[in-house]
Amino acid sequence: MSTMAKIREKLAAGERLDLDDGIALFKHPNLLEVGALANEVRERLHGQRTYFNRNFHINATNVCVASCMFCSFARLKEGDTGAYTMKLDEAWGKLQARVDAGEPVTEIHIVNGLHDGLPFDYYTDLLAGLKRIKPSIHLKAFTAVELFYYHQRYGMSVEEVLTRLRAAGLDSLPGGGAEIFAPRVRKKICDDKCTADQWLDVHRTAHRMGLRSNCTMLYGTIETLEERVDHMLRLRALQDETGGFQTFIPLAFHPDNNALMKLPAPTGTEDLRTYAVARLMLDNIPHLKAYWIMLGVKTAQTALWFGANDLDGTVQEEKIYHMAGAETPQAMTSDEIVRIIREAGREPVERDTLYNVIAEGEALISDKPFRRTVRRSLEVVS
Amino acid sequence: VIDLVSERTHLATAAPVDLFTLGRQAAARAREANLGRGVFARARQLLGTGAWRGPRDAADAYVEDQDLGALGGLSAAVEAGARTLVTAQAASLREAGELRKLLRLPYRAGESEAERLGRLDEVAALVRGGLALDGVLPSPEGEPLGLDTVRFVALCRMHLAVPHVIVDFARLGHRLAQMCLGFGADELFGPIVSERALRLGDNAGNPAMTRKEAATLIRGAGLQPFERSAGGVLAPFELGAAPAPIPVRGEQ
Numbered sequence: 362m363s364t365m366a367k368i369r370e371k372l373a374a375g376e377r378l379d380l381d382d383g384i385a386l387f388k389h390p391n392l393l394e395v396g397a398l399a400n401e402v403r404e405r406l407h408g409q410r411t412y413f414n415r416n417f418h419i420n421a422t423n424v425c426v427a428s429c430m431f432c433s434f435a436r437l438k439e440g441d442t443g444a445y446t447m448k449l450d451e452a453w454g455k456l457q458a459r460v461d462a463g464e465p466v467t468e469i470h471i472v473n474g475l476h477d478g479l480p481f482d483y484y485t486d487l488l489a490g491l492k493r494i495k496p497s498i499h500l501k502a503f504t505a506v507e508l509f510y511y512h513q514r515y516g517m518s519v520e521e522v523l524t525r526l527r528a529a530g531l532d533s534l535p536g537g538g539a540e541i542f543a544p545r546v547r548k549k550i551c552d553d554k555c556t557a558d559q560w561l562d563v564h565r566t567a568h569r570m571g572l573r574s575n576c577t578m579l580y581g582t583i584e585t586l587e588e589r590v591d592h593m594l595r596l597r598a599l600q601d602e603t604g605g606f607q608t609f610i611p612l613a614f615h616p617d618n619n620a621l622m623k624l625p626a627p628t629g630t631e632d633l634r635t636y637a638v639a640r641l642m643l644d645n646i647p648h649l650k651a652y653w654i655m656l657g658v659k660t661a662q663t664a665l666w667f668g669a670n671d672l673d674g675t676v677q678e679e680k681i682y683h684m685a686g687a688e689t690p691q692a693m694t695s696d697e698i699v700r701i702i703r704e705a706g707r708e709p710v711e712r713d714t715l716y717n718v719i720a721e722g723e724a725l726i727s728d729k730p731f732r733r734t735v736r737r738s739l740e741v742v743s
Numbered sequence: 744v745i746d747l748v749s750e751r752t753h754l755a756t757a758a759p760v761d762l763f764t765l766g767r768q769a770a771a772r773a774r775e776a777n778l779g780r781g782v783f784a785r786a787r788q789l790l791g792t793g794a795w796r797g798p799r800d801a802a803d804a805y806v807e808d809q810d811l812g813a814l815g816g817l818s819a820a821v822e823a824g825a826r827t828l829v830t831a832q833a834a835s836l837r838e839a840g841e842l843r844k845l846l847r848l849p850y851r852a853g854e855s856e857a858e859r860l861g862r863l864d865e866v867a868a869l870v871r872g873g874l875a876l877d878g879v880l881p882s883p884e885g886e887p888l889g890l891d892t893v894r895f896v897a898l899c900r901m902h903l904a905v906p907h908v909i910v911d912f913a914r915l916g917h918r919l920a921q922m923c924l925g926f927g928a929d930e931l932f933g934p935i936v937s938e939r940a941l942r943l944g945d946n947a948g949n950p951a952m953t954r955k956e957a958a959t960l961i962r963g964a965g966l967q968p969f970e971r972s973a974g975g976v977l978a979p980f981e982l983g984a985a986p987a988p989i990p991v992r993g994e995q
Binding site for chain 1: 762763766767770852853886887888889890891892893915916917918919920921922924925956959960963964965
């Protein structure tokens with residue numbers, strides 16, 4: 362019996378896939394076989410439903426004591442070229458402007474550098490101020506890497522950090538900073554960050570406190586396929602323990618403007634395969650998000666047939682991946698997202714951060730035509 | 744092999760044929776037609792001004808239909824060195840003589856698959872009538888969407904008896920162009936250069952890729968990379984060694 366047939370049998374019998382299965386799926390010569398299998402699982406879990414939300418990002422500072430090799434966003438200290446730290450008024454103003462404009466935004470995604478010169482109150486005040494402007498806004502803020510840094514920098518336990526942030530308005534955690542759990546890779550590309558165990562412990566603590574979170578995997582740098590599968594299995598194990606992860610988000614490496622710029626970017630088929638394998642391996646994480654900011658709209662849309670059931674949100678003002686060469690727009694309107702989902706043959710569902718349905722079906726109908734201009738090709742002479 | 748008559752009947756009544764079924768069959772047909780080869784060529788374009796765009800040592804030299812008027816017609820373009828004609832007008836290919844003939848096939852987001860099949864029917868009839876097409880280039884009008892594109896590429900492969908379904912990576916982007924190679928396309932078309940372009944500042948949208956990048960995309964799609972030489976001969980392209988590992992900090 363072929364490896365693929367065995368995997369198919371396992372899935373049909375409700376058995377879990379293991380490390381060898383994951384590697385076999387990555388190495389299988391026919392992407393469409395793997396994709397079709399992932400699509401079956403996706404449709405079994407979610408049917409045609411495909412989620413998105415109305416959100417925007419605040420990256421309050423890019424000053425960061427870490428020097429991750431894949432990062433194009435961070436600046437080591439204040440005063441360095443391109444370094445910035447928002448005044449609280451400036452950060453709050455981003456929400457106020459949207460409230461004044463009547464934009465029905467439901468979530469703010471907040472991720473920052475590891476700034477060594479800010480008081481902890483900066484972060485609690487940031488959250489509290491945002492909640493004052495719009496109490497119903499969901500604040501999905503601070504990666505486990507940031508939270509672990511606050512624990513070290515401000516001499517509090519992770520639980521205490523989370524308790525104080527929660528009291529200020531924190532609602533859930535984003536999934537960033539996981540990169541790849543393999544120590545070999547972390548030592549090479551993000552040695553300054555917390556370890557895999559520390560990252561997982563932060564999420565374990567958050568889940569125990571009743572906070573939901575997402576999880577990610579940065580792929581396409583120097584990791585092996587085994588290390589990708591191992592990463593997924595470690596997330597799956599924590600999910601078995603806590604059930605607190607909502608969404609897994611594979612993040613494609615962008616090679617421009619960073620120390621790994623000699624590496625090629627992941628290719629389209631690699632993106633789709635990683636999504637498909639993730640859907641098959643992570644049987645206990647309900648959602649798989651095609652983060653269009655990193656993947657590009659075209660690949661993200663295609664990923665909706667390779668396991669993904671979420672397109673993230675309207676975003677706006679994303680900085681981290683655009684500084685790494687992402688060529689995607691800075692934002693999409695909800696109309697655009699709805700149309701992209703519909704044109705993929707799926708049913709769009711607007712959700713809040715916790716996957717409660719806000720609108721679907723007729724409530725999302727838009728007559729606006731989908732038109733985005735083609736990026737002009739530059740003349741190339743070598 | 745998929746039955747396109749049923750496909751059309753199916754379209755009239757229900758959802759189109761499943762993406763994976765269509766993709767698998769288109770990929771199988773492409774393999775059959777091209778022995779599992781994925782092709783790229785270093786090409787340069789003859790512009791309406793008479794100038795060339797692309798590497799001087801290119802193996803292929805093409806001219807787009809809309810530039811022929813300014814150039815003084817097809818024979819003037821051939822005299823200037825054009826070896827391939829790329830056009831969206833099937834009729835103009837009849838005059839192309841010994842030139843390699845590539846037909847752009849437009850598609851746009853939102854149109855029905857039935858409309859597309861109708862257009863493909865017309866091209867298929869021309870091919871059956873003796874038009875010696877070397878390949879077709881699915882060409883999006885406006886920003887292409889991912890699924891839309893791979894589906895159209897697969898339909899082209901299934902519906903047209905042409906040797907090559909070619910993807911224009913400058914229009915589709917590298918990622919989507921590679922995906923199309925898994926859905927029946929077998930050739931990459933676009934600027935292929937000597938050195939990797941650093942995509943910084945004004946150059947951020949530069950779609951050019953190197954031969955090695957082209958070959959990597961082709962191999963990643965499960966095809967064997969081949970490069971087309973000036974005489975149209977296909978030669979296997981060897982990718983060479985993997986890049987050196989990145990040193991661990993603190994180690995030499």
